[in-house]
Amino acid sequence: MSGATKEPNPDQRPADSRLAGRVAIVTGGAGSIGSAIAHGLVAAGATVIIGDLEVTDRSGTDSFDSESLDVSDENSVCQLVEGVVSRHGRLDVIVNNAGIMFETPVSDQERSAWDEMLAINLTGPMLLTKHAAPHLSQHGVGSIINIGSIEGDRCNPGHAAYAATKAGIHGLTRATAVDLGPVSVRCNAIAPGWIDTPLNASYVDNHPDRDVVVEELAKLHPIGRVGSGSDVADVAVWLASDESRFVTGQVITVDGGRTVRPSLPTILM
Ligand SMILES: NC(=O)c1ccc[n+]([C@@H]2O[C@H](COP(=O)([O-])OP(=O)(O)OC[C@H]3O[C@@H](n4cnc5c(N)ncnc54)[C@H](O)[C@@H]3O)[C@@H](O)[C@H]2O)c1
Secondary structure: OOOOOOOOOHHHOOOOOOOOOOEEEEEOOOOHHHHHHHHHHHHOOOEEEEEEOOOOOOEOOEOOEEEEOOOOOHHHHHHHHHHHHHHHOOOOEEEEOOOOOOOEOHHHOOHHHHHHHHHHHHHHHHHHHHHHHHHHOOOOOEEEEEEOOHHHOOOOOOEHHHHHHHHHHHHHHHHHHHHHHHHOEEEEEEEEOOEOOHHHHHHHHOOOOHHHHHHHHHHOOOOOOOEOHHHHHHHHHHHHOHHHOOOOOOEEEEOOOHHHOOOOOHHHO
16 A cells, blocks of 8 residues: 555664664564564563463574463563572563453353463563562663553454453553562553454455455555554664653553544545
């Protein structure tokens, strides 16, 4: 689409040392947005450890370590944090990115699925925050980045559980900023809009008019395209760095302007 902004070419950026010497954990780092964030943090000089349910040995292919992690299991979270601090001597940044999504109307919602969504999307970030906090406060540069969603403030049909967890993440972000500000730990959230990942690919790929869906999706965005992992990663790197040193308790929307334009009848557009 003409007029759409282009994504920057990471190879053409100047060398970045904003996070040199810092150690970061990214949950759900084997997934699309998580791996983009992990690469972004590494490119800014950080040592990065990703945690995910199933990690493959990618030594030599990735510039970060991978550890097995279930964010809904407090022992697993605690083990990851203690292992990272024992191996690397510090922990400065955590990115609570792991998440799941399913669609069920609230009237059909099964308790077990609701509990699972809360355990992964909301309780997991609280557990990692709790276990990381004593380490994040050690060097005066601690930064927690929670991945929320535009659905933390608004909602698509059948997303009661997902939207509830993302609204919870936005609240947890503000609460954490208040509690940990006095020990020099900042906490912010990113609320992505439509990012092109497997989490939402089925909406596009399973539709009989796939090309039309892609075109219509782009039109929803004043910027003229859906988002990519690197669109989110660049904001995460900024939030992890000292450039955002006076920013805490904020939810930063990264959605190409989609949610600031009220909908109009298509015939008027
Ligand atoms: N894709 C989007 O459009 C979009 C929009 C807004 C917010 N988000 C959020 O961004 C985050 C990443 O989403 P994505 O699109 O990259 O999805 P993804 O499915 O590619 O990645 C999610 C990752 O989380 C991991 N994970 C799931 N359960 C886990 C657990 N119990 N413990 C550890 N890891 C676990 C998965 O294995 C996967 O690697 C999620 O929190 C999602 O809600 C995505």
